[in-house]
Every structure is written in structure tokens, then in C-alpha cells.
Amino acid sequence: MKFPSVSFWVYLLVLLLGVFKRRDSIEMDINGIIGETKRSVNFPTKSAIYVWGYNQSGQTGREGKDGHLRIPKQLPPELFGCPAGANARWLDIACGREHTAAVASDGSLFTWGANEFGQLGDGTEEGRKYPKKVKQLETEFVKSVSCGAHCTAAIAEPRQNDGTILSRLWVWGQNQGSNYPRLFCGAFSPNTIIRQVSCGAVHVVALSEDGLLQAWGYNEYGQLGRGFTCEGLQGARVINAYAKFLDETPELVKITQVSCGEYHTAAISEKGEV
Structure with missing residues (x-):
């Protein structure tokens, strides 16, 4: 049996290297295109909040119902003041011991559940079994939220901003000095x-x-x-x-x-x- 010459193997190696190099070049070109057009990519315009588990304080958003949820259930848009079927999108959500907070795509913050330490940020200590917008932060665009056992913290920027004020911290609830959101x-x-x-x-x-x-x-x-x-x-x-x-x-x-x-x-x- 006659084996191919050395020159044939060299030629084949060069050819394969050329194919791999061309494939890498194509991948780099695609990455470059994606990078250049990432602003025009269609991101999801609709999302939903699902809740489940312990509901003694209404933290699952079931107004008037104390039963615990054993499977995830979607909260209807009407609870957040949105018409049924409206395109609602959520950026962030956090759970405390018995309260919940969620950030909508327009920068609004909603809270619900237990409130004995003012963790809902409405200035009271009365619990609430339905989501309500935090009015003290309506002039802010909330970007993220975190819940402690009985406190809440959020990062936000002013809606009316000349570019000089960037992400700031707001805190409220237990040991945070206020039942309303305050800059910290x-x-x-x-x-x-x-x-x-x-x-x-x-x-x-x-x-x-x-x-x-x-x-x-x-x-x-x-x-x-x-x-x-x-x-x-x-x-x-x-x-x-x-x-x-x-x-x-x-x-x-x-x-x-x-x-x-x-x-x-x-x-x-x-x-x-x-």
C-alpha cells in the first residue's frame, strides 16, 4: 500500500489550519456584529411575578386570603394598577421574612406583606396584603431592591437628573432610622x-x-x-x-x-x- 507523500500531509495541515482560522474569523465577525447591534435587540417586553409559600402576612399578594400557596401562582397585573393583558415587565424582586418588594421596568417600587417595623416604606406600621407603589420614591428610578427580615434597601437614581447624581442608596424599616425611604x-x-x-x-x-x-x-x-x-x-x-x-x-x-x-x-x- 502506497502512503501519501510528506508534501501531501503538509498541504492537508495547511488547509485545515486555514479552515479553523477562517471559522475563528467568522465567529469574531459575528461577535462584532452582535456587539454593534446590541441596542436594537428585542428584549422581552412582558414578564410576570410568581409567588408561593407562607402567607401569614400577605407576602404572597393574596388579598383577603390567608392560605399558604403550595405551587407558584402569578400575580395579576391589576394588583399593580395595570390593565389586564397589559405589557408589564419586572426588573428585580426581593423577599424579606414576611414582606416582598418588586421593581417595575419604569423604575417604580412596589411593596406588600408585613409592616410592623415600617419595612413597606409607606410611613406606617400596618401590614398590607396587596402591592402598593412606594410614593416616597416616585421621583426616583429604582434599579434594584433587597429585603432583610424587617427592613428594605433600594438603589435608585433621580428621574430628573443632569447626569451628576448616580446610583444612591435608600434604606427604611427596622434599625434604618425611618419608616419612609431615606438616603443613606x-x-x-x-x-x-x-x-x-x-x-x-x-x-x-x-x-x-x-x-x-x-x-x-x-x-x-x-x-x-x-x-x-x-x-x-x-x-x-x-x-x-x-x-x-x-x-x-x-x-x-x-x-x-x-x-x-x-x-x-x-x-x-x-x-x-x-
């Missing part, structure tokens, strides 16, 4: 851009665009990241050192994402470290 800077300067906020059971952590974290609330389990535990409500303070391992000296780390559990906190650094 804490340990950050007033012009700090807030990237994310996360609420635990009795503590809150906010992340700045610069990758800094500040935390406030209770610290009986060390959830504020200060290197010690203590009793009583603690004021806001920047977490300025992180240890990769317990036996290493803490160092400065830039954070890109944070999440609070009931009594603990976790974060991801810009290097992908947890």
Missing part, C-alpha cells in the same frame, strides 16, 4: 456610586462602584466583618481588610459582588475569589 451614605462619601446592596436578618452591606464594602446593623456572629463580635446595633463602617486564610495578615481587596445570609455575609473579589 453611612461610611461612604455622599457622591459615592452604589453598585449593590444586600440585607441579612439584622444587618446590611452596601458595595460601592470602587469595590468597597460598608456594613452596619448587628454583629453578634461577626457578620459585619470587623474581626470581632459584639452586642447592640453598630453604625456603618467600611470593611478595609480581607484574609485569604485565617492565619494570614488581612489585605485590601476590591469586591465586585456581595450577598448576605441571615447572620453571615459572602463576597466575590475582582479576581474571582470568594
Whole structure:
């Protein structure tokens, strides 16, 4: 049997390399096109909120019904002041211990459920079994929301904005100083851009665009990241050192994402470290 010459194999290798190179070139061209036209992509214009589970305080939005939901059920648009069949889209949703908050695509924030600590942001301490827009934030475009056990925090920008005021933090409810949403800077300067906020059971952590974290609330389990535990409500303070391992000296780390559990906190650094 006669095998192909060396020159044939060289020619075949060059041909295959050319095919792979051409395929990579095509993929790059497609990616470039997608990147250039991403503003014109048709995103979904309609979405829905589904709720289920414990409903003692009406946190599942079932007005006049105390029964618990065992399967997910859609909340009708009429509950949010939208006509039946209207195109409603939702940007974010969060659950507290017994209250719920949702951000509509027009930047409106709705809350419902328990309210004994003012966590619904309506200035009262009366619970509500149906969604209602938070009037104090009607002049703001809410971008995201987080619920603690009995408090709520949201990131928003003014609707009438000349571009000088960016994402700011609003807080209310238990240990947040008000039953209405109030601007909160804490340990950050007033012009700090807030990237994310996360609420635990009795503590809150906010992340700045610069990758800094500040935390406030209770610290009986060390959830504020200060290197010690203590009793009583603690004021806001920047977490300025992180240890990769317990036996290493803490160092400065830039954070890109944070999440609070009931009594603990976790974060991801810009290097992908947890």
C-alpha cells in the first residue's frame, strides 16, 4: 500500500489550519456584529411575578386570603394598577421574612406583606396584603431592591437628573432610622456610586462602584466583618481588610459582588475569589 507523500500531509495541515482560522474569523465577525447591534435587540417586553409559600402576612399578594400557596401562582397585573393583558415587565424582586418588594421596568417600587417595623416604606406600621407603589420614591428610578427580615434597601437614581447624581442608596424599616425611604451614605462619601446592596436578618452591606464594602446593623456572629463580635446595633463602617486564610495578615481587596445570609455575609473579589 502506497502512503501519501510528506508534501501531501503538509498541504492537508495547511488547509485545515486555514479552515479553523477562517471559522475563528467568522465567529469574531459575528461577535462584532452582535456587539454593534446590541441596542436594537428585542428584549422581552412582558414578564410576570410568581409567588408561593407562607402567607401569614400577605407576602404572597393574596388579598383577603390567608392560605399558604403550595405551587407558584402569578400575580395579576391589576394588583399593580395595570390593565389586564397589559405589557408589564419586572426588573428585580426581593423577599424579606414576611414582606416582598418588586421593581417595575419604569423604575417604580412596589411593596406588600408585613409592616410592623415600617419595612413597606409607606410611613406606617400596618401590614398590607396587596402591592402598593412606594410614593416616597416616585421621583426616583429604582434599579434594584433587597429585603432583610424587617427592613428594605433600594438603589435608585433621580428621574430628573443632569447626569451628576448616580446610583444612591435608600434604606427604611427596622434599625434604618425611618419608616419612609431615606438616603443613606453611612461610611461612604455622599457622591459615592452604589453598585449593590444586600440585607441579612439584622444587618446590611452596601458595595460601592470602587469595590468597597460598608456594613452596619448587628454583629453578634461577626457578620459585619470587623474581626470581632459584639452586642447592640453598630453604625456603618467600611470593611478595609480581607484574609485569604485565617492565619494570614488581612489585605485590601476590591469586591465586585456581595450577598448576605441571615447572620453571615459572602463576597466575590475582582479576581474571582470568594
